[in-house]
Amino acid sequence: MTGRSQLTLVETKLFLRDPTAVFFVIALPIMLLEIFHIITTNSDDTADQKAAMAAFVPAMAMSMCLTMLSLNLLPTTLATYREKGILRRMAASPVHPVNLLLAQLVINLATAVVAALLVLGVGRFAFDTALPEQVPAFLLTFALGAWALFSVGLVVAAIAPGSRAATSIGLSLLFPSLFFGGVFLPKEQLPDAVARIGDYTPLGATLQALRDSWEGQWPQTLHLAVLAAVGALCSVLAARLFRWQ
Amino acid sequence: MEEEREGMPVIEVEKLRKTYGDHVAVDDVSFAVEEGEIFGILGPNGAGKTTIVECVEGLRRYDGGKVSVMGLDPHHDKEQLRQRIGIQLQESELPPRLKVWEALQMYSTFYRDPADWRSLITDWGLEKKRDSRFGQLSGGQKQRLSIALALVGNPRIAVFDELTTALDPRARRETWELIERVRAQGVTVLLVTHFMEEAERLCDRIAVIRDGQLAALDTPAGLIAAAESEQRLRFTPSVPLDDSLLTALPEVTSVTRANARVTVTGTENLVYAVVSVLSRHGIVPGELRLEQPTLEDAFVKLTGTAPAAN
Numbered sequence: 001m002t003g004r005s006q007l008t009l010v011e012t013k014l015f016l017r018d019p020t021a022v023f024f025v026i027a028l029p030i031m032l033l034e035i036f037h038i039i040t041t042n043s044d045d046t047a048d049q050k051a052a053m054a055a056f057v058p059a060m061a062m063s064m065c066l067t068m069l070s071l072n073l074l075p076t077t078l079a080t081y082r083e084k085g086i087l088r089r090m091a092a093s094p095v096h097p098v099n100l101l102l103a104q105l106v107i108n109l110a111t112a113v114v115a116a117l118l119v120l121g122v123g124r125f126a127f128d129t130a131l132p133e134q135v136p137a138f139l140l141t142f143a144l145g146a147w148a149l150f151s152v153g154l155v156v157a158a159i160a161p162g163s164r165a166a167t168s169i170g171l172s173l174l175f176p177s178l179f180f181g182g183v184f185l186p187k188e189q190l191p192d193a194v195a196r197i198g199d200y201t202p203l204g205a206t207l208q209a210l211r212d213s214w215e216g217q218w219p220q221t222l223h224l225a226v227l228a229a230v231g232a233l234c235s236v237l238a239a240r241l242f243r244w245q
Numbered sequence: 246m247e248e249e250r251e252g253m254p255v256i257e258v259e260k261l262r263k264t265y266g267d268h269v270a271v272d273d274v275s276f277a278v279e280e281g282e283i284f285g286i287l288g289p290n291g292a293g294k295t296t297i298v299e300c301v302e303g304l305r306r307y308d309g310g311k312v313s314v315m316g317l318d319p320h321h322d323k324e325q326l327r328q329r330i331g332i333q334l335q336e337s338e339l340p341p342r343l344k345v346w347e348a349l350q351m352y353s354t355f356y357r358d359p360a361d362w363r364s365l366i367t368d369w370g371l372e373k374k375r376d377s378r379f380g381q382l383s384g385g386q387k388q389r390l391s392i393a394l395a396l397v398g399n400p401r402i403a404v405f406d407e408l409t410t411a412l413d414p415r416a417r418r419e420t421w422e423l424i425e426r427v428r429a430q431g432v433t434v435l436l437v438t439h440f441m442e443e444a445e446r447l448c449d450r451i452a453v454i455r456d457g458q459l460a461a462l463d464t465p466a467g468l469i470a471a472a473e474s475e476q477r478l479r480f481t482p483s484v485p486l487d488d489s490l491l492t493a494l495p496e497v498t499s500v501t502r503a504n505a506r507v508t509v510t511g512t513e514n515l516v517y518a519v520v521s522v523l524s525r526h527g528i529v530p531g532e533l534r535l536e537q538p539t540l541e542d543a544f545v546k547l548t549g550t551a552p553a554a555n
Contacts, residue, residue, distance in 0.1 A: 003355040010343070010351045017342045085337030091304060092332035093398070094324060095355045 003095045008103040015107050024068050025111050029119045032061040037127040054130045056186055058123045059210035065115040066146055067177060067203050069108045070153035071170040077104060078157035079166035088245045097244050105150060112146055133216030141213055144227035145206030151234030152202055158241040177203040199223065202230045255280045255315050255402060255433050256301060262309035263296050263457075270296045271307070271457045283424065283434040285448030287441075289548055293457035294437045295335060298404055301435065302332055315401060328357055331400030331432075333391045335407045341380030345371055345390055348379065349397055356398035369393040369423070385416040392423060396432070403427055406437040421446055441541045455548040465540050472543035475510045478519055480530035482507060490526065494518050506532075 015021050036057040040050055078101060081087050087097040123129035132138035152173065160166035178184055180197045181204035187195045198204030205226040209219035254277035263271040271293045278284040286294045299305035300312055303319030303326055312319050317326045339348050349362035366375055369389045374382060382390065388408065395403050405424065409417040417440075424447055428434050438444055444451050445465045453461040453468065461468055475498060486507065488500045496518040497511040509519055516535060523530055 003351075006351050006354040010347055013347070014340050014342050081340070085334060086340060088304075089334060089337040089339065089394075092302065092327070092334060092337075093352060093355045094327040 004099050004103075007095065007099055008106060011100070011103040012107055015111075021073065021111065024065060024073060025115050026118065028068065029061040029065055029115050030122055032064060033057060033119065033123050033127045033129065051130075052186075054128065055214040056211060057127075058119045058129045059207055059214050060183055061119045061123075062116050062142075063145065063181070063203055063207040063210060064178075064183060065119075066112050066149050066206065067174060069112055069115075070146075070149035071156065071174045071177070072167070074104060074108045074150065074153040075156035075160060075166040075170050076163055078154075079160045080163040082157075082243065082245065083162045085245070091244055101154075101242075105154075108150065109146060116142065130214060132210075132214045134213040134218060137213035137218050138210065141206065141209040141219055141224070141227075144224060144231065145202065145209070147231035148202040148227040148234070149206065151231050151238060154238035155234045155241065158238045158243070177201055180204055181207055183207065200226055202227060205230075253280055254278060256284075256435065257313045258297070258301065258310070259312075260310035261297065261300060261307055261312060263293075263300060263305070263307045269457055271300070273310075274452075274454070274457070274459045275310075276452050276459065276462055278433060278435060280433050281428065281431060282449045283428050283436055283447050285444045285451040286435070286437045286454060287444045287448075287451050287544065288439065288454035288460075290439060292454045292548070294439075294454050295406055296457075297454065298406060298435060298437055302330060302404055303327075304332075328398060329401050331395035331398055331403040333395040333403070333405045333408060335410075335437075337391075338387075339379040339390075341378060343379050344376055345379070345382070346375045348390065349393060352394050352397045358399055360397055360399045362397055365393045365397060384411050385413075385419070388412060388416070388420060389423070392420075392427075396427065400432060402433045402435065404435045404437075407439070408436070409438070409440065409443060417443070441539070441544055445540045453544065453547050460547045461543075468543045468547070469538055469540055472538060472546045475512065475538075476515045477536040478509045478511075478515055478533070479536065480507055480533040481505050482523070483529035483531060484527075486523075486528060490522060491519060494522060 036053065040053045040057075043050075045053070081100065087100060090097040090100055119129075120131060124131055153170070156166055156169050156173070160169050180194055180201050182190060182195065182198050183203070187198060187204075187208060190198065199208065199222060205223040209223040209227070212219040212223075256276075256278035258277070259275050261271055261274045262269070274293075274297060276284075286297060288294050296305060300307040301314060301319060303314075303323045306320065314326055315329060319326055346362070346366065349365055353359035353362040366372060369392060371386065371389060371393065374386055377386075379387070379390070388411070392405070392408070395405070408424070409420050412420060421443065424434060424436070436444075436447060448465060450462065450464050451468060452459055461471065463471065482505075488502075491497050491500045491507075491509055494511075496513070496515050497509055499510045501508045509515065511518070520530065520533075
């Protein structure tokens with residue numbers, strides 16, 4: 001086995017040994033589906049409102065997982081690797097530490113995909129949530145959203161001096177994102193100004209575009225453009241700013 | 246393909262210079278390390294030792310001079326060099342959940358011609374810790390793992406930076422034996438340290454670094470001889486003693502006291518002169534000790550700083 005694939009394999013083992021990872025993949029999306037299931041079944045909403053919720057909840061659970069992985073788990077892991085000299089140790093070997101970063105990225109993306117599949121499958125069969133109607137739009141949105149959010153996470157990992165700083169920067173981006181992005185409250189219940197700001201955040205754009213594709217519409221160009229722009233800008237920034245020691 | 250012969254330099258550093266902004270960290274340092282040597286880089290903390298070896302390893306760019314390692318340029322031929330140099334870094338860890346065998350097995354796949362990682366586990370006494378996570382290892386075990394990792398690529402040169410700093414004296418002595426074993430296998434060792442005892446015990450030759458400059462380069466015995474330190478006599482007088490009794494002697498250069506103990510330094514005939522004057526006054530010098538100059542004295546003289554407590 002080559003060094004790179006061995007590295008990815010070992011990093012995957014380490015990821016699975018960490019209980020928080022398993023929580024983000026399995027427990028968090030299912031908990032969110034469960035909670036909203038309880039809320040909606042016991043409410044006296046109209047059938048239309050219930051249908052809207054059935055499309056909102058899985059899109060929200062999916063964006064939540066993407067955001068937690070990209071803004072919390074990934075930057076903290078990478079900053080810890082730098083802080084403890086793990087990247088530097090690798091720089092002293094024939095395998096450049098950029099391979100470690102790529103392995104982490106692959107693992108976190110794969111985790112996001114597994115979480116998404118769980119949301120679709122468990123949601124559909126256990127909680128009666130809807131499936132996306134516009135499949136190509138859904139796939140495109142998921143890919144762009146993951147690119148944008150993970151790029152932001154890499155910038156956090158690049159600029160954070162240590163693991164604690166990475167965690168706090170990640171969280172200080174996370175909570176406003178949840179608020180402006182329409183996770184705590186669906187966008188249509190937010191004040192206009194807040195919803196407008198949310199359109200320009202990676203989480204907000206991801207969630208709205210996912211919801212559109214769920215409801216069978218092509219997402220707004222604005223949301224896809226925001227995701228592409230954030231992805232491109234932050235990828236370049238992260239590549240420029242990242243320090244290996 | 247290997248053209249190096251016994252005694253040929255495997256590392257050549259010429260007029261190395263490295264600055265950080267206005268601060269000159271390394272200035273005009275030159276030395277050559279021969280194949281099979283344990284070559285020490287000794288100096289007080291902050292003298293620039295680590296910067297020098299990082300330039301040799303290709304982990305740091307330098308601003309001036311020339312470095313050649315087995316005929317390779319550490320920067321342009323980084324990939325080739327990485328295959329043939331084993332590096333143990335100061336303050337570098339592994340992921341806490343990574344197991345000992347996984348670390349060695351994974352790093353062995355990074356090299357074209359790796360050592361057998363299973364025998365490294367045995368050689369470095371890690372069998373019982375084979376399945377332990379890095380985070381559960383003691384300081385000494387971590388250190389042995391980091392040496393084993395430095396050797397997993399079958400290197401021709403191994404660089405150890407402050408290998409024993411975090412260890413207790415017993416673990417330190419054990420590590421010294423391990424380093425001698427590495428050399429016995431034909432690996433050239435570059436050893437960064439600020440411990441005199443370590444340098445004196447292990448190194449064939451030592452480069453003493455002071456303020457980023459090469460203060461001296463010689464064998465441990467050569468450094469001691471060149472420093473020409475004075476003789477030193479220590480004793481506890483049987484009755485209180487007036488310093489002037491001793492300072493009046495032409496052979497004596499200084500008299501100091503710590504509690505009841507008197508330390509006299511001076512020239513060649515110090516012992517005879519001091520003992521005679523004491524006996525003339527009926528004073529018995531208890532626990533009399535004559536100290537020869539050590540590497541530590543040479544170090545203090547060369548660098549103007551006291552060495553680290555051992």
